[in-house]
Amino acid sequence: MKLSRTDVLLMAFCTGLIVANIYYCQPLVILIAKEFGLTESHAGKITYLTQAGYALGLFLLVPLGDMFERKKQILLITCLAIGALLLAAFAHSFLLLEIACVLIGASSIIPQLVLPMAANLSSDQDRGPTVGIIMSGLLIGILASRAVSGSIGFLWGWRTVYFMAAGICFLLLLLMARRFPQSRPSFKGTYNELMSSMWYYIKTEPVLREASIINFLAFSILSAFWTTMVLFLANPPFNLQTLQIGLFGIAGAAGALAAPLVGKFSGGQNPRKNLLVGLILQLLSIAAFYFTGSHLYLFVAGIILIDIGQQAIHVTNQTRIYAILPEARNRLNTVFMSVSFVGASFGSALGLWLWEQGKWPLFCWGCGAVIVLNICIYKFYSGKIKINIDAGNSN
Template sequence: MHARTHAPLTPALVALMAFTTGLAVASNYYAQPLLHTLSQHFQVSAAHVGLIVTVAQLSYATGLMLLVPLGDLLERRRMIVTMLVLSACGLLLTASAPSLGLILVGTGITALFSVVAQVLLPLAATMAQPHERGKVVGSIMSGLLLGILLARTVAGTLSALGDWRTVYWCAAGLMLLTAAVMRLRLPSSQQHLGLSYPALLGSVLQLFVQEPVFRLRALLGGLSFSVFSVLWTSMAFLLSSPPWHFSDGTIGLFGLAGAAGALAANGAGRLADKGKAQWVTTGGWVLLGLAWLPLAFAQQSLVALVVGILVLDLAAQAVHVTNQSMIYRLRPDARNRLTAGYMTSYFIGGATGSLLSASAFNLAGWNGVVGVGATLSVIGWLVWLVGSRRVPKHGHHPEAH
């Protein structure tokens, strides 16, 4: 294997990659504050319209497994630009969709190719100097996580200014513009592994067999995102129902509270660089569980809801960034495949959390959602407690640092 990458990783380029990453992933979350509006528009139940979130996450997981590994094989600039354009096409289909069925198709296309974010992330990690890799990963992840959370604010605001379709038209135009900028500014980069596509996909599965740390971190990632998705999937249902009766625009503003927590991503990456990964992971899981205490009172207090959002998002992002900083130290030649395997687990967890959340809200209201979220948090903490004692303590595995 040999690789070629032209041009240094400058702060401006890191900022551009972080913005593009956030924009790409945001396209999967515009629907969340609009779910009750879409439910009324198409006259379907909350569970049916909740399929938009589930389809987005499952399609994203499919792209992670089938497309992201190609970043270890193809010329990455051309691949990134092409995926941005195709993701924009999915947004255009959603914007013009006359039925919920076509929204699901458009959502699936957009999510499949929005995994471009996970091609950019290992590219940045590869271009970064070893001593700053955690910091760079944290910066890109801050962009990604801000995209996820601010997508709700942007969607709610644009829906209030126009209608629910407005955000999709605007997002498609911005995605195409970003594709053009990336074509001009992103350096050429390609690895030559000498593997066929089937062998490339098979090597992702081999990494799960060969790397205990990778298996543990992938499982923790899936569990942490399931907890995150339990909260955010049902947030619109809670805030649009009594006693709050909030509009799309107001519901979207709660994404700003989550964005504040997401800014912790940079700090988590720096701590991982300093060998504090185990400490950050332990603290993250403790906070994920504690966050559901104030969230249990969200039907009576908006202050409790905001506190819960801040704590849960900070903890989830700290665990996630630490996971990625650790796995990128395992196999420098396989960062796209490590990303593919890890993020597939991550979004399968997210899709599971969304399904559980929508079902729990239908069956038991907000209390059901809190119960599911708290249970998943305890499960994640137990997995970490047991798993951290079994991962290798020697060799090239990051837990030895």
């Protein structure tokens, strides 16, 4: 079966709404801190617990897409997501909310099952653009989630956000059951053999190692920013409310618009060049954040740069790993995305720590150092990654 344009757009729509579950909590930290009588930095733990849960779900559940029929797996995990979101909405203690956030993360892995499904059903020429379009839906979902949760949380409370998310997932469950295609598995072994094979790919595939390491650090920067910016904007000189903070997510829409364009260039003879562009854009964004002062136009410019930079890095790396072994796309994606979201969890924790130690200036210096380290890793691998011109992929 070949994917039509409608199929790809539907997948982008569903992935965007489901991935939003991971990011609803970020603008809500201030409201949650007030309800449970916590400091804002302590309440911020739910951001990296959600991301850690996502990494756990990626590692344990996504590989099963190579072993079982993907559509059934997608529907079952969506049911689990609905239960986790309702648990968060009814949480009567911060501990229960922390547990719910881990479960929300672990059950919001649907995009990482949809992407390999789309890659399997796409031709070699269409794979990059298809991944780019679905990644656009993904990023729009991330950005919209912050704006929507900030607005709804401000007007009707943070619990309403989770009730809304559960309702959205229920409607998506019905839509995906009706419209998603079947996707047959290719792996015939046991679960232990399935998991063991991932370590083999880590040892034998340098492209997978490079893409995973670079994405770990790139995601840590993005996550550190979106977690810490809430504290930055909520304090002097801005003193913004949750509603206003959430609206800054819209500024990152340029990153979503850039994803299909990046996808078109990510399957060329040397897609690695996109990685350096993305890293430089991230570094420029940190410079804009550092010199923001009381000038929010610099802050908005930084948001646009950091999101476009992240898209250049992520879409390029994801397209590269899908070209390695078609029969093992779920396992390769598991390694890649698990490492990426461990990086996201690490970044949230790092951002909160840098904020506590030295507020916004130290945060910017710390993130700048991480990006420079990532550029050094890129340069290190430049002499080790062979460019396969005939296949049109980086290997």
